[in-house]
Amino acid sequence: MRELWTMTRYDLRQRIRDRSVIIFAIIVPLALMFVLDLVLGDLTDPELQPTAVAAAAPAGDPLAAALVDVVRALDGAEGLDITVRTAAADEVHALTRDGTVQVGLIVPAGFGAALQQGRATEVTLVSGGGTGIEQSIVVSVVRSAVDRFSAAALAAAAGAEAGLPPADLAVIGQEVATAQSTIGFTEGVASNEQLSSTGALVAGQAGLFLLFTVGFGVTALVTEREQGTLARLKSMPMPAWTIVTAKALVSFILGIVATTVLLSVGGWFFDVSFGSPPAVAVLIVAAVTAATSLMFVIARVARTSEQANIAQSIIALVLGIAGGAFFQITAGGWVGSVLDLNPVSAFIRGLGVTSGGGGITDLGTPLLTMAGFTALVLVAARLIPDRGAVR
Amino acid sequence: MASGDALQGASGPDDVLVAEGLVRRFGDLTAVDGVSFRIRRGETYGLLGPNGAGKTTTISMVAGLIAADAGTVTVAGQRMGPAEVEPKRHIGLVPQDLAIYPELTARENLTLFGRLQGLAGAALTQRVQEVIELIGLTERAKDLSKEFSGGMKRRLNIGIGLLHQPTLLILDEPTVGVDPQSRNQILESVERLSVEGMAVLYTTHYMEEAERLCDRIGIIDSGRLQAEGTRDELVRLTSGADVIRLVGTGDTAAASTALRGLPTVQQVIADRHALQLTVNDAPAAVAQIVTSATAAGMSLADVEITRPDLESVFLHLTGKALRD
Numbered sequence: 001m002r003e004l005w006t007m008t009r010y011d012l013r014q015r016i017r018d019r020s021v022i023i024f025a026i027i028v029p030l031a032l033m034f035v036l037d038l039v040l041g042d043l044t045d046p047e048l049q050p051t052a053v054a055a056a057a058p059a060g061d062p063l064a065a066a067l068v069d070v071v072r073a074l075d076g077a078e079g080l081d082i083t084v085r086t087a088a089a090d091e092v093h094a095l096t097r098d099g100t101v102q103v104g105l106i107v108p109a110g111f112g113a114a115l116q117q118g119r120a121t122e123v124t125l126v127s128g129g130g131t132g133i134e135q136s137i138v139v140s141v142v143r144s145a146v147d148r149f150s151a152a153a154l155a156a157a158a159g160a161e162a163g164l165p166p167a168d169l170a171v172i173g174q175e176v177a178t179a180q181s182t183i184g185f186t187e188g189v190a191s192n193e194q195l196s197s198t199g200a201l202v203a204g205q206a207g208l209f210l211l212f213t214v215g216f217g218v219t220a221l222v223t224e225r226e227q228g229t230l231a232r233l234k235s236m237p238m239p240a241w242t243i244v245t246a247k248a249l250v251s252f253i254l255g256i257v258a259t260t261v262l263l264s265v266g267g268w269f270f271d272v273s274f275g276s277p278p279a280v281a282v283l284i285v286a287a288v289t290a291a292t293s294l295m296f297v298i299a300r301v302a303r304t305s306e307q308a309n310i311a312q313s314i315i316a317l318v319l320g321i322a323g324g325a326f327f328q329i330t331a332g333g334w335v336g337s338v339l340d341l342n343p344v345s346a347f348i349r350g351l352g353v354t355s356g357g358g359g360i361t362d363l364g365t366p367l368l369t370m371a372g373f374t375a376l377v378l379v380a381a382r383l384i385p386d387r388g389a390v391r
Numbered sequence: 392m393a394s395g396d397a398l399q400g401a402s403g404p405d406d407v408l409v410a411e412g413l414v415r416r417f418g419d420l421t422a423v424d425g426v427s428f429r430i431r432r433g434e435t436y437g438l439l440g441p442n443g444a445g446k447t448t449t450i451s452m453v454a455g456l457i458a459a460d461a462g463t464v465t466v467a468g469q470r471m472g473p474a475e476v477e478p479k480r481h482i483g484l485v486p487q488d489l490a491i492y493p494e495l496t497a498r499e500n501l502t503l504f505g506r507l508q509g510l511a512g513a514a515l516t517q518r519v520q521e522v523i524e525l526i527g528l529t530e531r532a533k534d535l536s537k538e539f540s541g542g543m544k545r546r547l548n549i550g551i552g553l554l555h556q557p558t559l560l561i562l563d564e565p566t567v568g569v570d571p572q573s574r575n576q577i578l579e580s581v582e583r584l585s586v587e588g589m590a591v592l593y594t595t596h597y598m599e600e601a602e603r604l605c606d607r608i609g610i611i612d613s614g615r616l617q618a619e620g621t622r623d624e625l626v627r628l629t630s631g632a633d634v635i636r637l638v639g640t641g642d643t644a645a646a647s648t649a650l651r652g653l654p655t656v657q658q659v660i661a662d663r664h665a666l667q668l669t670v671n672d673a674p675a676a677v678a679q680i681v682t683s684a685t686a687a688g689m690s691l692a693d694v695e696i697t698r699p700d701l702e703s704v705f706l707h708l709t710g711k712a713l714r715d
């Protein structure tokens with residue numbers, strides 16, 4: 001144990017002096033995030049314009065008010081800037097026509113009652129010209145809110161058949177509708193496991209470069225052989241496994257530090273929040289463990305540091321690209337299943353969950369994926385005939 | 392093998408190293424083929440052989456870096472092997488290829504390996520300082536070893552092996568690529584350590600080093616120990632004859648005939664300007680030989696005396712020269 005820590009400590013000291021690990025594990029990926037954001041940013045993340053909405057809702061109708069609130073709640077979410085002003089139903093057309101507002105929303109009189117009684121009712125959306133993405137967002141949000149409200153009203157109707165007084169029914173319907181609307185909104189982000197495009201960029205590059213960073217450990221192992229120090233280490237009074245384990249530990253520590261720095265600096269720079277720090281920390285540890293396990297395979301196949309570098313780069317690029325470090329890849333069938341067992345995509349998906357407000361308990365799938373990957377790789381490392389550096 | 396039967400004796404309490412019947416193959420090549428030898432406390436043992444003889448492979452098995460395909464190594468009474476830990480406490484290895492970390496200073500290199508050897512605390516600090524002085528790197532102790540000259544790196548490489556004062560110090564061609572001054576320094580330290588009682592296993596393909604340092608020498612070629620013994624024992628394995636070479640002009644044919652008649656001269660080989668004589672004791676015979684050659688009408692330009700050395704022993708045993 002003492003030897004393990006001694007080797008790890010002196011190895012880290014050399015990495016820091018050598019600086020290449022700092023450059024390749026932190027500076028290059030940060031620079032790449034910046035460049036990719038410049039290149040891809042315009043395509044995927046258009047600047048959202050401030051949007052004004054004029055909403056007319058009948059007074060004394062709680063469901064109508066709730067619908068307007070749903071639109072109002074969009075303000076501030078995902079970079080949207082939405083201002084809702086209330087107006088009389090006949091004013092809405094005028095306001096949209098003269099461009100004062102970009103979207104008009106008219107909730108008809110008797111909206112709440114109609115929903116509760118299961119009768120047809122019609123919400124009018126007026127477009128104020130132009131085809132902005134902001135308008136589409138408002139429109140689709142209103143649509144899905146109305147759908148949810150109908151479902152809620154059906155629940156209330158079922159209650160009515162059960163003999164509840166109408167006053168209570170109105171409250172139930174309203175509760176179901178508003179409750180679903182708030183829960184539904186957060187869930188929309190978390191369940192899709194979707195990061196914003198810059199969030200995905202930061203997470204993807206962090207995941208990709210993690211695979212390169214842990215590679216420094218295995219390259220170091222082969223370098224030890226080439227510079228002759230491995231022979232000397234093997235003549236020391238300590239079990240042989242401590243040598244490989246020390247390198248794995250170096251990889252692990254470098255991986256943890258680099259990924260934490262990349263997510264923090266990248267998140268700060270691009271204004272992305274990855275959510276609960278403990279949950280993110282768990283994800284980082286799992287991803288670094290999975291990446292480090294690869295080291296044991298490469299240590300068994302690579303005889304020179306060139307071979308180790310090439311093997312490491314191929315694995316990093318394949319896993320990184322397949323895992324969506326640059327763009328999302330979707331595939332079905334067995335290809336999809338293979339792609340799914342990828343620590344990079346699990347890492348990105350996990351960060352999607354945490355950034356959507358998910359905690360450690362919501363990370364089941366990504367954590368299992370990474371644990372499964374680690375286990376498979378370690379088994380493979382045992383099975384592959386050893387022709388590597390540490391024989 | 393010349394002195395193989397000497398090895399059949401029981402292992403003595405003084406034996407620091409016993410290597411028996413070591414074999415190591417690499418694919419079809421048998422790099423080491425049945426090598427046996429032993430080293431006693433305080434003894435310096437040389438493995439002398441040309442490139443590719445199997446010296447490093449033998450040492451790798453002795454130090455427990457690689458497994459032997461057959462045979463055993465016992466260090467300080469304990470069985471040595473790649474998975475063994477205890478016997479490795481007794482050895483200090485100085486690998487043929489430099490084994491130092493370029494991004495660490497001399498002091499850090501020593502401290503790192505000292506710790507791995509089990510030293511700690513004040514004892515470690517003190518030993519590191521002693522070794523730094525011993526290898527003459529006091530001024531450069533705080534410099535990264537990648538900035539060192541070749542000779543300084545070699546000295547550091549040796550220092551690391553000495554740090555924990557091993558029972559058996561193993562040096563694999565420590566003077567290769569070193570300037571004469573550093574080389575002399577290295578040889579002197581090995582001599583001093585031997586005086587202090589350390590057993591040393593020293594490989595080289597320089598016979599002068601083997602002659603100067605080693606109490607006993609094993610001559611190794613093609614993976615086999617061809618002969619073993621003290622320098623004098625080994626030299627006696629050859630015919631033991633000295634060679635006198637007379638270079639000059641005049642009547643070499645007459646001189647050749649005259650010299651053949653001398654009782655001390657065993658053989659004469661003549662060419663146009665030189666005569667090569669095989670004699671028993673050159674220093675004793677040379678005066679009479681020169682007188683006879685001159686009297687027979689040869690005018691001498693040069694007289695060379697060659698006494699048998701390990702080089703001739705090697706030639707005698709293997710039919711080839713030690714150096715390539």
Ligand SMILES: Nc1ncnc2c1ncn2[C@@H]1O[C@H](COP(=O)(O)OP(=O)(O)OP(=O)(O)O)[C@@H](O)[C@H]1O
Pocket residue numbers: 417420422440441442443444445446447448449487564596
């Ligand atoms: N790892 C290896 N794989 C294959 N062949 C090897 C290996 N190590 C040594 N050999 C071969 O074994 C033979 C003995 O090599 P070894 O290094 O022991 O010689 P040596 O006496 O130390 O030579 P030198 O004076 O050049 O250091 C050589 O033919 C060498 O090519």
Ligand SMILES: [Mg+2]
Pocket residue numbers: 446447448487563564
């Ligand atoms: Mg060698």
